[in-house]
Structures are given as C-alpha cells and as structure tokens.
Amino acid sequence: MRLFLILALCCFALAKSQIIGYYPGIGQPIQPIQPIQPIQPIQPVQPVGQGYPRFEAYAGEYPYQVAIQVDGHAHCGGTLISKKHVLTAAHCTHDWILQRKDKTTIKVIVGTNDLNNGGTVMNVARVSQHPQFRWYGPDVPILKHDVAVIRLTEEITESDTVKPISLPAANSEIAANTRLILTGFGATYAGGPSSSVLRHIYLYVTDHNTCSINWLNRGKITTDHLCATLAPGYGACNGDSGGPLVLEDKSTVVGIVSEGIGLGHGCGSGWPDLFTKVSHHLEFINGELALTN
Template sequence: MLGILFAVLSLAAAAFGCGVPFYPPAVSRVVGGENARPFSWPWQVSLQYQSSGQWHHSCGGTLIATNWVLTAAHCISSNTKYRLLLGKYNLAAEEQGSVTASPEKIIVHQRWNPYNVANGYDIALIKLTQHVTLSDKIQLACLPAAQSILSSNTACYVTGWGRLQTNGALPDDLQQGLLLVVGYATCSQPSWWGSTVKTSMVCAGGDGITSSCNGDSGGPLNCQSANGRWEVHGVVSFGSSLGCNYYRKPSVFTRVSAYDSWIKQVKL
C-alpha cells in the first residue's frame, strides 16, 4: 500500500515539475499554425488589459514560478490595469480549473527602450499577488541553462492567441506554430534581419508561412530538450512591419538564456 502511495506521489511530483505537460502537446512538423491540444502548454498565460470596463487579450506570458510570469517589456504600459489568465485554452469559454490572477508588481528591464526595440532587453517579469496552485492545467515552464544557444534548425513551437495572419482574426483557441531556429550568423545577414538582430535574441521561422503575429508578443518559444522537458528559450519580441509571415524575416525573440542572471536577481 505504501509502495502504491509512493508511486502515485512520484507521478504527481513528475507531473507538476517544470516542462512536462500533463496533457502532452500534439507536435508534428505541420507547416502553418494550428489549434493546440487543449491545456498542452500549461505555462501559457494570457495577459489582459482593461478598457471601458471590458478585459481584452493583449499579450502572452509564461509561468516560471508559482507567483512569477515572464513576458515582454513592450507589452507593459504604465497607467494600464492588467490581469493574467492561467490554465486557459479557449479565451471565450468558462473553463474549469482556470485561474485569474492580479499583478502585485511589474518589473521591466531597466535597459529597455520602447523607441529602440532592436536594442534588445525586451523582457519583463510580473509578480502575482498570490501563488497559484499547480494542477493538470497550470504548470511551470523550464528555463534553459544560462547562455545556452539553440542550434540552427532546432524545431520549436511558438504558442499564443495572436492573429492568425497579418491583420487577421484573433482566435479563441490557443494556437501553436512550428518554427525552425535560424542561427545568428544567418539571421544577421543583410538579406535577413541584418544589424537589427542581436546575439541576445533568437530568430525562428522566416519561411514565409508560419510566424508569430500581433497578440503573441510576450509569449513563449517552446523547445524540447534532450531529456524530454520543454524549455522556454524565447519571449516573442518583434516581427517584420511588412507582415507576420514575411520571407526571411523570421520572428525575433528575446533570448531567455541571455537574461538568466537578471531573472534570478529580480525574483530574489
């Protein structure tokens, strides 16, 4: 009996560790975005703002501790009231197990300059007023080791409730899109992003078909490590003004591993 109980507790601990969804994502090399499997990216957060008494999705985020959410600096505006939804799949539906959280404080990187996105530092942390309880639908993301760099053509998934195409509709269901990492040596070439992209960023996509889009900002770039756990290597930062899916203009992410010490310092 004790052995069975220990096994159950071990399974529960494994389920609520970081980067191992209770409902594994349906990953395939499908070209173009697709509906995610419900609750298969359980660290995905919807950051919402209040306007005229209504709440609206504005950005994504990643739950990295029971009271901390990682997002992009450009998602944060002063004098705006925010809330965060966790454990969500369909933003238009009432879903059992979902949680609405409020920010206690928001810390934007001190070197972020909204007038110079290409400078980098597009990262922010939101401390929640209360710890959230982890469940089958709400789990923590793993973060990569400090300074780790993804190899070119690593298959990762961007997730979010952003527009389905340039100037397109906002979906209710969480979307996922397969993006292949483009190494800095390629992404910094003049025919790609040139000097706009920095080593503190990750490029992924650029095939002219799949990309992040408006509303995905601040959300995660999910990449599976050798041990099977999903790690969030990027925070959606910017794309091309020419359109979301522009050829050789891959989605650009803040490289999480470049800010490991900053994240740890803020969370102290």
C-alpha cells in the same frame, strides 16, 4: 544582374516592420516611429491551400502558457516560470510603467486553451522590465533586452492545465535548425483580432549570421536575440508578443516573442521572427524571482 540586386535592396529597405503581437487597441507609445507605408495595403500571406496555418492546441498541452489582458482586452502572451511569476516582453509592459497603470486593470489568465471557456483569472502585484530595455528611437532601431517579469498577487494552483516551465541554463545556446514550439493566442491573419483559442506551430532556429543579414535594414541584432522561422505563412502574429518559444520536448522556455519583419506582407512573411534569448537575461529574471516584496 547588378540592376536586379539594387532594386531588391531598395525594396528590402522600404519594407514595413512591426512589433509582433502588440495589440493596437491597448495604448500606443507617446512618440512611435512611423514606418514607411507600402504602396499596396497589407495582406496576410496565403500559402496554397492553407490560409495562415496555426494549429489549435488541446487542453493542458501547454500548461505554462498564459494570456495577459488589460481593461478586459487581449494584450500579450506570457509564460509561467514559477507559481507566482510570469515571463513576458518588456514592450508589452512599457505603456503600463510609463503611464503608471493601475495594476487592478491588468489580468493574467492561466489554465485554459480557450479564453471563452474556463481558466483562472489572476491579479497582478508587480511589473518589472529589464533596466536596459529602451523603446524605439533614433539609437534604438531594434528592441534589445525585451523582457519583463510580472509577479502575481497569489500563487497559482498547479494542475494538469497549469504548470510552470523551466528556465534554461545561463548563457546556453540553441543550435541552428533546432526545432522549437511557438504558442499563442495571436491573430491568424495580419491586423486581425487575437484568437480566443490557443494555437501552436513549429519553428526552426535561424543561424545568427543569416538572421543578421535579414535584419540589416533595421539595425544590428545581437547574441541576446534568438531568430526562428519556417516558411512564408508561418510565424508569430498580433497578440503573440511576450509569449513562449520552447524546446520541442516542452521542458524549457528559450525565447520570448519580440519583433518581426512584415515586408509588406504582415505576419508570416517568411523572414526570421526575433525573440529575446532567455538564457542571456537570467540575472534579471532570477533577481525578480528572488524578491519578496
């Protein structure tokens, strides 16, 4: 039994981690940490009879969901939180700020569940990330304060397919085992291309202690994180970063897709995905909403 535990811990420590949904074709960090490569090539998890189950959303089902594109390519997801503001992950915007990216090359697509059919393209006026966000480094094994706000050049026109979602109360918490909805245009298998069709799945909140143990090989998670999972084969994937995790009644956004533990299996490893807890970052978010220039 002791030998089994030692071997299990060793395998856990060698597991490959990934940023969920950071589209690899959009530019890389200047000095990325090189993950330990598994002996076998990464393969998508294949639940029996299901493949990677991500179910298609119908038109107008999630009117707050947006797609963020850079230079015409899929990049990240986001959430409409006002007629002029989009909530996303700071790791999605990190390179733009670092490289002083021309904002005319960044587009936000609203109002569609199919990027090949419909939707409105919005231009970007301002990109702000949380002042305490830091990219990976020796003292940053896990992303913290992974939140950014994008301001559009003009207000969206509300309709059945375009509508902001509410923010949670400050410092509010979500009980373990609460069922939430994750949506995104992310890949349906690890390393695959982003989907042109919006998809959704249910995830359940993982209690903080269990999540902390699962992430122990990477570093310490904090109460500013929210963890959620379901089973192997279910979860966020490439292209979902920055997208919304919302209450089951679709009234409130509670999380922002941040990171996942691949464990050599790519997306849907069965280990909790890590989300930025929106309720713990309202001072920054509301500050951005209040800006007029």
